[in-house]
Amino acid sequence: MDLYDETTDPKHHLSNFKSRIYLADASDVTRCKAFPTTLTKASMKWFDSLPPRSVTSFDDLSRKFLMRFSIQKDKVKHAPSLLGVKQEIKEPLRDYIEKFNKACLEIQDLPTEAMIMGLVNGLRGGPFSQSISKRHPASLSGVQERAEKYINMEENARLCEPSWRPGHSQSSKEKEREPKKKKKSDLKGPGDITLILL
Structure with missing residues (x-):
């Protein structure tokens, strides 16, 4: 059993x-x-500060414990708190879905409609959010099936990117553009005309 360190309920x-x-x-x-x-040193100080013979039963000790540390109670969360869960700019869909599920x-007694609405609201623009907005899902299983397809597409696309391979930091298109940038920057000024062969 974990020791009570005053940070949990x-x-x-x-x-x-x-x-x-x-x-x-x-x-x-x-x-x-x-x-x-079951108390850490910090919470043990509270116990040690109780006057001798001030605890009459375990129920009495429990009440005193709860009274002293009740400020650490877990805050109850409700469905509107899901509106704060957003998919970050470069966050993969899989990571967003996991974050949303957590x-x-x-939230206790969360209605399915609120869950679906919260998930859709937090999606950043992209193929999955466009698909969901065209045909709104009626069930969680429907959302999960569609999300899994887009997760697989996203992961396959990432595997195909040349920059994904270890040790390969630049794509070949970026390398092709690099010399052109250097040649253009060699121009001296408006009166100086230089022919650049591309």
Whole structure:
């Protein structure tokens, strides 16, 4: 079990502790003595500051723990928070879908329509977003099937790019253009005419 370090929801920590300690069928006194072993040094300072004999039961200790660390409660997220999940400019579709799915897992009772709307809203312009806007999907499985096709197309296109290969940083077209740029920059000024053979 992870130690409580004041950065996570105290309810989750207490719930984890209770489920483990109840399996051992421990007495109330044992629970009170075992609980501090799940705290880090920082949160242990709080426990050590409790006045002697101020804890009457494990339920009492639990209430005091929750009262002290309740500010660390996880903030409840709702469907509108999905509007903040956007596909970055060079972010592959696969990475965006994974990021979006993680955001969806943080929202309880999320309606399917809100999930689809949030996903479509966060897409940057491209073939997949154009496809979705032409024929809006009715189900999540429909979105997933279509997304998978575009993910595969995107990944195949990336594999075909010459710059994708390790050690190959410039495409051949870029290398062809480079000498032309140098020759054009050799011009001295408006009165100086130089013939450049391309």
